Amino acid sequence: MASSQIKVPATYMRGGTSKGVFFNLEDLPTEAQIPGQARDNLLLRVIGSPDPYSKQIDGMGGATSSTSKTVIVSRSTRSDHDVDYLFGQVAIDKPFVDWSGNCGNLSAAVGPFAIHAGLIDQQRIPHTGTVEVRVWQANIAKSIVVHVPIVDGCVQETGLFELDGVTFPAAEIQVDFMSPGSSEGSMFPTGNEVDTLEVPSVGTFNATLINAGIPTIFIEADALDYQGTELQEAINNDQVALDRFESIRAYGALKMGLIDSLEQASSRQHTPKIAFVSKPKSYVSSSGKQIDKQQVDLLVRALSMGKLHHAMMGTAAVAIAVAACIPGTLVNIACGGGERESVTFGHPSGTLKVGAKALKLADAWSAEKASMSRSARILMEGFVRVPSDIFE
The missing domain is CATH 3.10.310.10 (Diaminopimelate Epimerase; Chain A, domain 1)
Known part of the structure; x- marks a missing residue:
């Protein structure tokens, strides 16, 4: 029956x-x-x-x-x-x-x-x-x-x-993420705004490892031979590239203390995220809209669950906002450096403006909140x- x-x-x-x-x-x-x-x-x-x-x-x-x-x-x-x-x-x-x-x-x-x-x-x-x-x-x-x-x-x-x-x-709908930094330990798990991340058989990368909104690994687009203007098909149709990103993500997760062994990364697909950043460039979005480099402070492409995201995950946008506001991170450097409280970045579907307020107390960074508009x-x-x- x-x-x-x-x-x-x-x-x-x-x-x-x-x-x-x-x-x-x-x-x-x-x-x-x-x-x-x-x-x-x-x-x-x-x-x-x-x-x-x-x-x-x-x-x-x-x-x-x-x-x-x-x-x-x-x-x-x-x-x-x-x-x-x-x-x-x-x-x-x-x-x-x-x-x-x-x-x-x-x-x-x-x-x-x-x-x-x-x-x-x-x-x-x-x-x-x-x-x-x-x-x-x-x-x-x-x-x-x-x-x-x-x-x-x-x-x-x-x-x-x-x-x-x-x-x-x-x-x-305005969404405010209050105190979006790590609940346990430092916003920067290694204590550094930029780390050297060694990934055997893949390469050695400068990386910003941050836990704000969601644990995120930021690397530079040109270190991966990308422009930062890529759309989904450029990444998601390339299994070699996806495997490379997953290797970087696994070693980054290990360095951030999120996992105890590389094998655990496969059962923790949602976190951390991995993203690559570049300075502003003009490009055509996935909908065919022209994005001029003057419209954005930087470009960001992020992967979620092993694939390049069609736009940007909200929690990764929080990480972008906070990292952009902290001098010395790869995100901050990509958008020109200095102190700021908001950033507009380009993603595969277009642009997004996010705000954050970061403070440094006793040699440690914290974030009061990050805000963005959604619907x-x-x-x-x-x-x-x-x-x-x-x-x-």
């Missing part, structure tokens, strides 16, 4: 240049309300992983790192926050969910989802104005403030704000269905 299916309340949302399946913790099956294999099994099946075809045809995933995502939101256990937010990056072709980091893009959708799900007290919501949704990011133990626009007592989703990497305009929208709401034997 064929196995029956269970249905779970869910909301499919876009946040920034990502999209994922959102759940209210209380709506999950009892087995999945606590961390563990049962929860992972549910999310894997919802998204359609593992899929040896790398298409996620039998699930909600879109077969890219930007669309293979899940979010669990609940009322916060902390009096100074509204909701707790847990992010799960679902591997496409492997049976695991990576809980090691945050998704900065989907962070923008957590505020609107919390309001739609009734997790924000009604008296906090004005007839017209903005609600500051105070989010506890449980993966990395950090605070995020999502400024959600309200019109006629409802979340405003449509608008004129344009975000490169997203086809249609929507309402602007978010509900795409579908109702139920996802999964075979009932997933918990067996």
Whole structure:
């Protein structure tokens, strides 16, 4: 007899240049309300992983790192926050969910989802104005403030704000990542703004290893014989290049103390990120838009889950903002050096402006916050269905 299916309340949302399946913790099956294999099994099946075809045809995933995502939101256990937010990056072709980091893009959708799900007290919501949704990011133990626009007592989703990497305009949502540096140890795990990273059989690179927003490895584009203007097909169609990036990422993770052995890197795909930077150059974006070098302070290309990202991960944008504001990092050098509180960078889909405020106290750098504008929208709401034997 064929196995029956269970249905779970869910909301499919876009946040920034990502999209994922959102759940209210209380709506999950009892087995999945606590961390563990049962929860992972549910999310894997919802998204359609593992899929040896790398298409996620039998699930909600879109077969890219930007669309293979899940979010669990609940009322916060902390009096100074509204909701707790847990992010799960679902591997496409492997049976695991990576809980090691945050998704900065989907962070923008957590505020609107919390309001739609009734997790924000009604008296906090004005007839017209903005609600500051105070989010506890449980993966990395950090605070995020999502400024959600309200019109006629409802979340405003449509608008004129344009975000490169997203086809249609929507309402602007400001997202503030509070104290985005490392919760444990230094923002620079090695204590240096620039390190020498030796990668056997690949090369030796100057690298900025920073933990702000998400642990990130920055290297120079020309050290890899790139211009910094590359689009996805230039990298993602080159398996030799992808393997080289993964080797650099693994050795960088080891140097940052994120893993104890190189073998662990394969099961920690979400973090750290790896990105390469260059000084401003003119290029044509993936949508055909001309980006003039005068529009940007630097160029950045970043990889996520082993592939060049089509735009920029939100958490990596935080790392870019913070690193750009700290003299001496490779990011800061690429954008001309000196002190700054914002930076506009070029990515494959266009440009993005991000802000940050960094301070140096007792010979150690810290960041007060990083801010960027995103947008978010509900795409579908109702139920996802999964075979009932997933918990067996």
